[in-house]
Amino acid sequence: MTVLPVTHNAAIQQIGQTVIHRVGIPKDRWEITAQLEVLGYRDIDARERLGCRDLFEAADHILALFHAGELGFVPEGEDPVRRINPVLLFLRHYLAGLMFSLPMVLQGVTMLLWGYGLWGAIDLDVRTGSAIALGFIASYIVTSGFAWAVVSRGLFYFYQKEGGLARWSALRMWWISVRAAVVLAGPALLFNLIYRVLPMDLFFIALAYYLMLALFWLNWSLVYLVGKTHWMLAVLSVSIAAVIAAARILGWPVVASNMIGLLLADTLTFGVGLLGLNKWARNGSGKPEVNPPRFTVLVYTTAQVFLYGLLYSVFIFTDRILAWTGMRGREDFPPYPFWLNARYELGMDLALIVVVLLAGVVEYSTHQFSARLVPSQKRAKSAALQPFLDEFRRFYRRHTAVLCICAVVALVSAAAAIRALGHFPDPRLQESLASSTTVRVFWVAAISYAIFLFALQRVLMLMTLSRADLAVHAIATAVLTNIVVGFIISRSIHYSGSVFGLLAGSIALAVLAHRNLRRVLGELDYYYYAAY
């Protein structure tokens, strides 16, 4: 090692300080060399700017300076522990979870009170209702994977304090998603021409809803990404008000009124999302986008999350698709291959009460899991990991028990809600509520949703640890189970038997997710390390 001139010494001290800031106590020259390379230094820089032969010699100088105490180093302290009332904490996250399902609730309430929702109306004929249902399901399935990818990649860059890149990736993927959704309408049209799933007038209604709702879901993902989910409630309120005004005051037909509402909702949600992203790019998270990833890299890095999102929505809607394409035991005469059944839908909608009530609990558990990980890991000594593992096993058991209790409460509440709804002065509603199909579908779906949320809690914890592969595997198996069981029962016994597919799929998902998470928790130190 040679003695450096003063100018070079100052330069190496400055760079050395940067390196020590980033790596902490250096282990050896190799670690410092690697960090110099990460910072973009090359051998030629070492020669010209630092007066060293190469990066290794520069690393030796930095190591010597550190050992001489000339480079400042402050060990990282414990994270400050903010004491928050656990009840308040629970309520905060419960409300955040509830925010996902509030739009559904809002839609249901406005339908009951004023007869109109953002997509649909209580007086719609089954013919148009079938087209809307098809458009709704198709839009959800097509955009779900993209929405997950948008959020996942956007948050990835956001947490790296790359606000510009987060904006860029979110808007780029949003635009790709919009184009993909529009392009898919072409094959759908061709498919409908060949297979006549719906007559052309209904198909175009379905297509209109599909396009508007696809935009809506994608915009929703932007709003979620920038953490403005509460705005969704405001947007939905305004949009539904527009629908009601168009229908009641202007006397427009339901489809036209819905289109106005959806157009408004699409514009507003996109505005909220874009404003949030612009804010990220401007300040807060920092830099504008530099060297954005190639399209292939974007596809590769988001493939698993995309697949998970896609499978998730397929899982959610499989039973409805199977029921509405089934003919066995139908109370009506389905004239086309896809035909809405109000009794089945009512049973499923009422079962969603369980989801609404439990979503907040799952959100709370997932948040607590990720919030605890970093401080607990910092407290743990590498030679004694067992307390760390035990802590999370206890956490898992406790939250499982909480969820189970809440599930029972949710089921009882849903049953009570059904009983209360029976007194609602609508003969059609009362007739449907009295039908064995609705009752059967409600109970099976309610239990299925409770199990599904139990599974979802585990899946989200796996996703927190970046184990999207395990989540994909579990949900793929669940989707397959859902399809096979639902298809066989709905075709062989009764169309509403497709709900048993949902039950079987939920059980499969719960078992697999539970098994995977137990395995991960058994080696949480490794999985935690591998996750970040």
Next chain:
Amino acid sequence: MYWLMSIDTVIRIAFAMTFFFVIVPALALSRRETATVLERFFWNFGVGIILITLVGQIFTLANLFSIVTLLLTAGVIILLGRSADRGVPPWTLVKQSSETAFLAVLNIFDGRVNVRRRIRRRYRRTIAALRQKTDSRAVRLQLAGWIGVVGVAGGLRLYRPFASANLGFSDTYVHLYLLKLLEEGRQVDPQWGPYPRGMHFLLMSIHHLTNVDQILLMNFFGAFVGVLMTLAVADTARRLSRSVVAGLVAGFLFATLIGGASQYFVMGGAFATNDASLATSLAGLPYAEVPRAAGEFDFALTDFQRQTSTLSQELAIVLLFPAAMFLINFFRSRERWDLIGFAGCTAAIAAVHSGVVFPLILMCAVILLVLMIHRSLTPGTLRRVLLTGTVAVLIGSTWILGFIVYPYAGGKNLTSPQSSVGGTVLYYFPFVGKLIRPEGGAVTTDDTRVFVTLTPFLIACIVLAIALAVVSFRNRDNHRVNLLWISLLFVMFLIGHFASMLRLPQIVEQRRNSQWLIMSMTILIGVAIVEIGSFVRFIPTRRAVPAAASVLSLLLILWTIRVPRLTDPLIHDRIVNYSGWGGSALAVLNIERRFDPYTWTLVSYGQEFPMVLRRGFHLPAADFLDRYDPTLPVIPIPTPQIFVIVEKTPHPFQINTWSEKFSRAELEQRLQTWIHLYQATHRNLRVFLEDKNVRVYQIERTPEEVERASREARQ
């Protein structure tokens, strides 16, 4: 409009047939280089039909037959075939394929793979390969010949469905009904009993895969079968003679054998009577003067008509000669591929139409006899063939299991000759009647003799058969088996043709026998022409071959001159308007396209019932006239639309159960009167469709009227 629908149907059926019997096998199995395209096709066709039938039987039991399960099955077959071919487990293959696909997608997105350029390259290479293959003039001529035969056969057989929406043959209406029952998951007809369902499962697969209209499918599928029969004849002649010329000649003859006055010289007439002198006098009459009451006296025309209609017997016959050829090849090569081909075709025949198993057994027996005569039977093959054939027939006959369940589901006593199944057996196989001595009332043709004509053409064919048999003893190679087999086969079917007249035991009913008799006859002629040609080559004159070719061309031209026009009234009426007026079927097609399902009711004589099932509602004219008063303000039928088909010219075909109460003409007259009365008191009647035979009325009601009709119907 009907033309467009017809073209659409032809494309859909062609696509489905290509998908099931060309694309899926090509993806699942490695290509067998030694087999020709047609050999591979018939192998796929036989094996494919039996697979579709077996899978269909299982799926339909649980009501699971759909495009999803169909494509899934195709996927599983491809996966299993590929994994067996590559020697890797299926799951590994799935993983490898998905990884490759993902990488391919990434490469495409990254611009490393230019899809357009690859498509263009593949196109260029395909064109170059085709050019290379068709470089030789002989190949081009052969190709043109095959295309010509297919074109002629297709053109003649597609004429009927293109000319009329009528299903062509009365049995086809029954098959449409059975198809609809199968779609409901009912494998056994509650009235009839169990039946072979191979064709119905194939039709259902085509329908599910392409969503082709079922009425049009039933109307057009028969023509496809007719073309396949022609190809089976041509390919058999080619394989037996090892000459494409024989194949093309046989194919052309079969394709153009239509019947009618100009071709009456080929088969002559057939008259069912116990009066020999009457039969002789009828046979002596010119074609146009034979009374129509003589029934289906022109077997050639009946056979041609059947080749244009969707009938299970004809579908089974497609596989008859290919099955025999696979068997002959197996005895020579001992290759498993040939044995599977034989088994597949046999099982498919049993699954499609059990009656065709009998000629197959006879054909196989003749093969064994010929092999023994020529001492060509390879040791160890006979047992395998017998075992395989028996198992194949059993597999194909699994529909018989339905007999176990049928009696418990309210079925009739099936052992009785009076039952539908028993009656059919007696009709189809007259010799059974003698064995079981049916009690009175059973349908049997055994008592009435059928007099057929021994035409000079048939005598010439007999001479050819004898000559070929003699030549076979002069040969020393495998070819001798072929020559003797086709000769004996023709003679055997010819004896069957004359059996009733000669008071011999009639194994298969004559009209059924005539189809394979004609096939064997045309094959025999094709093979014989090539054999004569080979003799000509030995004549030490340079001009012998061109002279022989000229004679052959002249004969073909002469034959072509005798091919009748299908627009000839005698033929047109027979093949186009045989079982009903096309206008009625066309009306149903237009109604189902224009109106939502279950919003209309059709009133007609009765044949349209299976067409309407699962689309709208049907009322037989007799019931409609009994139940509904035309002067009522609202007819209590709760659908917005009511259509009434009135035949201006009552069709001669009658449904037996109703003809006892009213004749068709009387019913149509009463229906017309009903319409007049309705018209006098209502303003919502209009003519929906009209042609020279049929007028279709439409009664359109308001929602209030429908509501009122529903109330009254409930009361």
